Amino acid sequence: MTEQLPRMLRTDARHNRDRVLEAARALFAERGLDVTMREIARRAEVGPATLYRRFPTKQALVDEAFAEERRRCQQILEDGSADPDPWRGFCSVVERTIVLNVRNQGFVDAFLSVNPPQEAFTAYRSSQLRMFAELSGRAMEAGGLRRDFVIDDFVLVLQAVRGLSTTPPAQRTAAARRLAALAIDAFRASDANARLPRPAPLAAGMLSVAGAVPAR
């Protein structure tokens, strides 16, 4: 009986940890990162002490809650970069990232959050943006991507995707797919394209570490 106690405690602890992560993921997805630790504890049905023992800061919780999303986005970028047709690879990254993120407002918040920085996201973001910049450069060279595209344009579209978070869930994926297809047509090289106004430096803090961003 006494031998089983540590194992039961460990099982109980893991159970609490899973419940906290599940609650955090659901709340972050619904409402973004503005959720409080108190709300997460309440949804998970654990006391604040238990919550803070597992995750001493909200940042630690955000880092852990989105581990799976980070892996998925990483896979999307690896798949796109591996495509022998770089423009097709670029399009698949845009489409899949938009559809993935429309269901998870918090992940875009965390990814784009430079200040305060989300620790696990800083290195991840640099690496992702570097891969995307490299793919974009190749898609541009191949003639598919417009020459005046900058990485900030993709950041802009990801920010815009957050505006769809109040769309009824039943229509949200269809809305994201349509928006992604329109974004791809907007990014496509064409003689008819408008002269774009100067880009907003949205990702300035991120891009300083992103390496080879397609130049103008």
Add this chain to the structure above:
Amino acid sequence: MTEQLPRMLRTDARHNRDRVLEAARALFAERGLDVTMREIARRAEVGPATLYRRFPTKQALVDEAFAEERRRCQQILEDGSADPDPWRGFCSVVERTIVLNVRNQGFVDAFLSVNPPQEAFTAYRSSQLRMFAELSGRAMEAGGLRRDFVIDDFVLVLQAVRGLSTTPPAQRTAAARRLAALAIDAFRASDANARLPRPAPLAAGMLSVAGAVPAR
């Protein structure tokens, strides 16, 4: 002295009314329509009784607070419709509407809010969408606008604009202009355009009254 009292009261009442409207406009612009009447009273520094005497319902307040925005959007549509080049008129409506609305989250909320309906917006929206549909039809006929464009695509872009509300104010207008230019390139007729997935029926409730919407 006694003769002046009614006039002073009227002046005072008008002053309170202006303060309530100003507070409501600021809060709606910053945070959308989710603001409570209590918060509006607090920002306006009037008691709840005064607030409810002027505006018995939040809907009445929303209707009145956005009277100016409705006039501006109406003007944008009239200008666009009067342009002898319908595609250029269409582009000016897209660009000016996006730039106007990026600064006012509440107005897009109110415009798109079918349930619960905002009374002053119902007739206004029908009339606006009818004008925009008419202009879109002409822009399509003239060959500027892609054939598979539907009004819901513009609604989709307006919803997406709300995602920019957390962009720092100094960058927000530049971001809106860039997004508008990209949206126009996405809507432009081109042989290279992708085959779009089916549109999400975002504005179903609105469009039932909107009349001649470009088909498809």
